[in-house]
Amino acid sequence: MHSHIVHAHPDPASYNGALTRAAERTLRDRGGTVTVSDLYGAGFDPVESGQHYPRRAEPDHFAPLAEQRHAWKTGTVPDDVTTQITLLEAADLVILQFPLWWHGPPAILKGWMDRVFVSGGLYTSGMRYDTGYFTGRRALVSVTTGAPRAAFGPGSRGGDFETMLWPVQYSLHYMGFSVLPPFVSYGVQGHGYSYEGRNSLEERLRGNLAAWASHLAGLHGIEPLRFPGWADWNEEGSALPR
Amino acid sequence: MHSHIVHAHPDPASYNGALTRAAERTLRDRGGTVTVSDLYGAGFDPVESGQHYPRRAEPDHFAPLAEQRHAWKTGTVPDDVTTQITLLEAADLVILQFPLWWHGPPAILKGWMDRVFVSGGLYTSGMRYDTGYFTGRRALVSVTTGAPRAAFGPGSRGGDFETMLWPVQYSLHYMGFSVLPPFVSYGVQGHGYSYEGRNSLEERLRGNLAAWASHLAGLHGIEPLRFPGWADWNEEGSALPR
Structure with missing residues (x-):
């Protein structure tokens, strides 16, 4: 199994960094291969704009x-986007770590x-959702938050992860991925990067890294989230009565 | 009344551009004043990173x-962020157009x-939600989508705007704003920027601009969305039983 991690934290020494390294280790220890896109490390430009398309169909307007x-169509997809697509195409499992x-x-x-989910390339009006480009591949969100677990859920202060994510x-479903339930690391406070120390916060975060590793080791048994697909909609896209 | 529009589209000639100009015109015609932050026009850098903080508390790590x-605390908030904050502080109504x-x-x-919702400045653990910095101000999302109205709603292809937004x-509620229901412009297709032509798409989009203008003219009568606040949570942030 080949996994690709898209990593989005500005500090390699952050707890997010530790989660990504733990995932790499775990997946490799189980015989898999792993690549990582460190978006900050690569200086990835997240702003979709005309500057990325020097040979535009319409030089005077920019319709993304x-x-x-x-x-x-013309083989002028920006290089940094092509790099990201190639990494995705090779992966059986994509992890978004943020x-x-x-x-x-x-x-x-x-x-x-x-920028990377390119219209006309990675999706078309017919190649989306359960007929999407990445059908048969799995994706998984791994997210950290500073607030404690108790602050999350419907109506709770931090909000409900089902809605929030x-x-x-x-969007991953739109691209055809089977989306596994998210892994949430709660209570990751400012100094999470010093998680190798001795206090209770640090112990808890170390325990959570172990939980992440065993979560990844047991992925094969986990059912993907359920999202509606083509059989659930009429031609206009409205939900059919069940 | 002073309004501030945060505008986020790469092409000034887009339908989003037309919506922002219609809002400016309508709000001014009614005796108000209006400012606009054109994020693309300003080249706003959306990537929170250590580069924005040359005089860091911790030079070796970046904990945002x-x-x-x-x-x-030290008066070293980046200039582009200070500019955005000043514009927000002056506004009775903030519109996000995207x-x-x-x-x-x-x-x-x-x-x-x-970057702009600065921790320790525009919010603290006690200055959030219904005790937030912008309490008493209103905010409003105005969003365009290419898909038709029929494709949206719970279980429908495009998703449900309540969840999506x-x-x-x-986040606007977190900052203390009273959030008005969103204004959604449906079926804004690629060539929306040529909305001054004569075909049915263009006529519909022109009609929608008029609907946006009358929506803005009638804002005083609109009830804000309801989100939970401090009275709805226990100390840990869990939703209290109702």
Whole structure:
């Protein structure tokens, strides 16, 4: 099994960094291969804009989806995007590793979706959802948050992860991935990067790394999340009565 | 009334551009004042990173929230962030204008939240939600999507806007804003920028601009969305039984 981790934290020494390294170790120890896209490390530009398309279909206006389709057709997809696509195409399992910032992924990862999920290339009107490009592959969100577990759930202060992660996870579903339930690391406080110390926070975070490793070791037994697909909609896209 | 529009589309001639100009015109015609942050036009950097903090509390590690607090305390908040904060502070109404990309805002707007909603400055553990910095101000999301109205709703192909916009709208609530229901422009197709032509798409989009203008003219009568607040949670942040 080949796994690819898309890693989106500005500090390699962060707890997110530790989670990514633990995943690499665990997946390799089990005989798999692993690649990592460190978006900050690579200086990935998350801003979809005309600057990425020097040979535009329409030089005077920038319609993002039209230019993505044109670039795919003419072989002018930006190099950094091609690199990311190649890494995704090789993977049986894709892990998105990020800290929860404002109830979602950091901008660098949001923009990775904006730019890498290329219209006309990785999806078309018929190649989406359960007929998506990555059908048969699995994806998994691993997210950290500073707040404790008790602060999450419907109506709770931090919000409900099912709602909060819906935009990211439904986007993965759109691309055809089978999306596994997310792994959430709670209570990752500012100095999470010093997690190798001795106090209770550090012990808890060390325990959570072990939980992450055994979660990854047991992935084969985990059912993907259920999202609606083509059989659930009429031609206009409205949900059919069940 | 003073309004501030945060505008996040790469093409000024886009339909998003038309919506922002219609809002400016309408709000001014009604005697108000309006400012606009054109994030693409300003080249706003949405990537929160150590590079924005040359005088770090911890030069060897980058813990974003700790550095935001340190910058606030030491008066070293990045200039582009200070500019955005000043514009927000002056506004009675804040409008976020953006196209729906991958079930959420473009990266440039996501990162505007990541960087501008400064920890220790615009929020603290006690100054959040209904005790937030912007309490008494209103905010409103105006979003465009290429898909038709029929494709949205619970279980429908495009997803449900209540879920989809929850991360953005709850973040505005976190900052203390009263969040008005979103204005959604459906069926904005690639060539929306040529909306001044004569075909049915263009007519529909022109009609939608008029609907947006009258929506803005009637805002005073609109009830904000309801989100939970401090009275709904125990000390740990769990939802209290109702």
